[in-house]
Amino acid sequence: MLPEQTIYLTRIILDFFEQVLKCQHELANRISTRPEFYDFYLTKILELFVEKGVVIQKTVAEHGRVQVTSLAAELGILLPILSTLLSHRDFIAHLNPSEDLVSLFRNVWFHCVLYGFVSETTWMREWCDSLVIIAQKTPPLVQESATNYLEYDLEYNSVLVRGYSEQVNDR
Numbered sequence: 001m002l003p004e005q006t007i008y009l010t011r012i013i014l015d016f017f018e019q020v021l022k023c024q025h026e027l028a029n030r031i032s033t034r035p036e037f038y039d040f041y042l043t044k045i046l047e048l049f050v051e052k053g054v055v056i057q058k059t060v061a062e063h064g065r066v067q068v069t070s071l072a073a074e075l076g077i078l079l080p081i082l083s084t085l086l087s088h089r090d091f092i093a094h095l096n097p098s099e100d101l102v103s104l105f106r107n108v109w110f111h112c113v114l115y116g117f118v119s120e121t122t123w124m125r126e127w128c129d130s131l132v133i134i135a136q137k138t139p140p141l142v143q144e145s146a147t148n149y150l151e152y153d154l155e156y157n158s159v160l161v162r163g164y165s166e167q168v169n170d171r
Contacts, residue, residue: 021077028085038091039101045085046104049078053111072115076127079117082108083130086137097139106141108134 001009024045031037056071085091093101117123118131 021081024078024081025084028081031085032088032090035088035090038085038088039093042082042085042091042093043101043104045078045082046101046108049075049082050104050107050111052078053107053115056115068115072117072123075111075115076117076123079112079127079130079134083133087133091137094137094139102139102141105138109138109141 027041028045031041052075056068056075059071060068086093097105112118112131115123117127124131
């Protein structure tokens with residue numbers, strides 16, 4: 001393939017992803033006209049965020065030191081979409097969440113901490129407003145019915161893969 005063709009295809013792919021993000025954001029904004037889809041869309045956005053975070057973890061684990069910042073940015077661009085969805089006043093998923101929803105939120109926050117979204121100045125400037133809204137609508141991350149939650153989550157949670165946090169922190 002010629003370099004010009006590669007550049008052209010890359011632009012098409014980037015434009016496509018940009019349009020997908022715009023559509024996701026617009027859907028999050030307009031979904032209030034169909035509130036019966038709130039929970040479904042929330043679950044899908046949370047799952048997408050967690051899955052992308054796990055892919056980044058695997059990429060770093062397989063390839064050692066890679067540019068985590070650009071990969072993290074691809075994950076962080078979902079934060080405004082999530083906050084737009086959660087900002088609807090009549091959306092109160094945080095009041096009676098399922099265990100699955102709590103687990104998804106917990107994993108989203110693990111990734112936010114892992115990739116520095118809550119501590120690094122660059123990310124805080126860009127996504128602070130989104131993180132505040134997400135935090136306001138996040139259910140308690142440990143349900144009262146959970147037993148031995150901490151031990152289980154530390155051992156089996158895919159976000160907390162042993163040794164991974166050191167790789168990210170070494171970036």
